[in-house]
Amino acid sequence: MTLEISGGVENAVATLVLKGELDASSAPLFKTEIEALAAQHPTRLVLEVADLTFMASAGLRVLIFAKQKLGTGVDIYVVAPQPAIVDTLEKTGFHHSVYIVDQAPA
């Protein structure tokens, strides 16, 4: 299954909806989207990932890239990740860089 990615910026909140598998081949697409959003200087990044079934190392690395690209003042929310993805985020320490939440903050 490939990655489907959609979203945009509204009221300075950037939202991306990720569906499918985020692996080494689809990570560059994710990265390109992040760069496009960063150009609009959002104050927050929300990643809706409830329908994301797999996130490989390459995908996780884009989260680090996003944080660096957006600046430490921009909080990144990972919304409703599946347990296996949470597990990997925690074991590798990536969860310190993002907020893992059940719902996008209001």
Place this chain on the structure above:
Amino acid sequence: MIEGTDRIDYYPTHELGGYRARAGRPIPFGATLVPGGVNFSIYSTHATACTLVLFEKRASEPMAEIPIPSAFRMGNTWSIMVFGLEYEEIEYGYRFEGPWDPEAGQRFDPRVIVCDPYAKVIGGRDTWMGDPEWDRPYPHRSRLAFEDFDWEDDKPLEIPTEDLVIYETHVRSFTRHPSSGVKAPGTFAGLREKIPYLLDLGINCVELMPIFEFDEWENSRRNPETGETLVNYWGYSTLGFFAPKAGFAATGKYGMQVDEVKALVKDLHRHGIEVMLDVVFNHTAEGDHRGPTISFRGIDNKTYYMLTPEGWYYNFSGTGNTLNCNHPVVRGMVIDCLRYWASEYHIDGFRFDLAAILGRDQNGAPLANPPLIESLAHDPILARCKLVAEAWDAGGLYQVGSFPNYGRWAEWNGKYRDDLRKFLVGAEGGVGALAQRLQGSPDLYWYRGASASVNFVTCHDGFTLCDLVSYNGKHNESNGENNNDGANDNNSWNCGAEGPTNNEEVNALRSRQMRNALALLLFSQGVPMLLAGDEVARSQGGNNNAYCHDSEISWFDWTLVDANAGLLAFTKRLIAFRKAHPVLRRSHHFVHRDDAQVGLPDISFHGTQAWRPEWAGWSKALGVMLCGAYAPGGADDDVYLATNTYWEGLWFDLPRPRAGRRWHVVANTGMAAPEDAFDLGQEPLLEDQDRVLLGPRSVLILVAR
């Protein structure tokens, strides 16, 4: 971000094997990510040609072989920048051409693809004991690593050495047992889940047995008696010095072991715990002339290994080969490696396995001023890392107390271990030796201070504390070598029965002896090191060399935390006592005088009569008093320790503490738990301030406030 085409120095100039490339940068060695590509650089003095071999991840056959053009060779380095590579999806290696002339020390073999000595990730053993695929052409495969870990503001803790309480453990052993209750047993992530336990225990430094990539299948075999598979469990046999052990990472199967180790270090730091690595630079996994060619042998055998004039391998390590540490190039690799672990992984310190080898010259002779050891001592990046030597080797060089130290190196104090053990079993002459060890071994480290002495009674080599008091002799039959392996000079005593027993008297004595050892260790000047599990009486069934057991012999059984809660509580209280009392943690030796005229000398020795130590060989009683005015900061309580290894109780007359202070009981191993030790500030007042009856084979600690 700067794209590859934006800068002229990252612009491809060549097309090689279907890849865009340009001449690489010779420094740094290894594979380094550059914009749009990867810079590969490797060194060989004697090679005549070098080919970069690229693989898709896990593929048996290469996807490309790129002979590095001679125009890209600079001196004895080959370097090439290759563009358009998928960082996450490739593995690489090299083929070297050069002479096959073992008598001259040359063992080039272009049929073999060799692993980069600077590989930061090594694929091939991605999961612990995964299928080794024995006939794979390139079994241990160099990979690329990212250096984008989000450390936030983390850095090494730089805890003063004398304030450390070290806890030595094996990553897999610590949580592999089914009772550990962690999500990922036997991994870095599992260890991280146990941080609350470490905090509760009170230690502030974990020393990890080797975590550089090794092959657990090396020399694996079946135990002829039990059929059990024996493996290279401890990992004192390095494949690559820059790569963490994938099989110790829950995320190794995703190739994310680098991040998992960093997450562990960051989390330990956040909780005030340092990380020290046990590093093995004395030999490699390639063994002697019968061993496989994995990396060094096929790249520059004569440079990397100490060879006899006939081209055979010197074996000062006892494992087949000896890394040629004082060759300038190998020295450079060792320094690069440690700098990498210190700066990229925020490691706080290193313990060097068989470090005496690092002081031998290229023919094996001990050097007075070994360049490697000196370089490490003065290295700017390692300047605040702890450097600890296991100051002996398997070739008979024993340097405890005399390791070349440059004012920087500490040592595993092997004499501390031996003397403590002898004293505990009541050996002749034990009191005099104990007095030296308790005060930080000034006989060994007078000019270096007490913090040069890492004190221990047990470590991974040898008996656990429980086995030290449960066995007279080793029981290594399960190692499959007819009980011939492992040390014979254990200075152990089984207290009346060999191995587990229902004899209550024997068990009570064992329990007391373990407490005696812990009390003496945690009272001693210098740096105490505990072996993980000793605080809950972990046993290896008398095996004193469990290097090959991935089984209950090695694993930390967490049910012991409840079963031996009394011993654990005792250990915690003694650690807390040590941490609360700086007089126990001086960096400088006592001078046995009252220079500040506070009424007591900094340290004084006593016998059953105050101020009259009994130094005779037969003596089994010793008292030692430390004056709190001589603590760092100068404002501590006075403390007193009395120890009796006689088989009957002895009355001790107590020395008086400074005026206005009275003795309170911190610990008395002669009492049953929970009266054997008390919480900080809750120490009961000693009714009789003049004398105390100390039970047989017991230790008493008092504090005066």
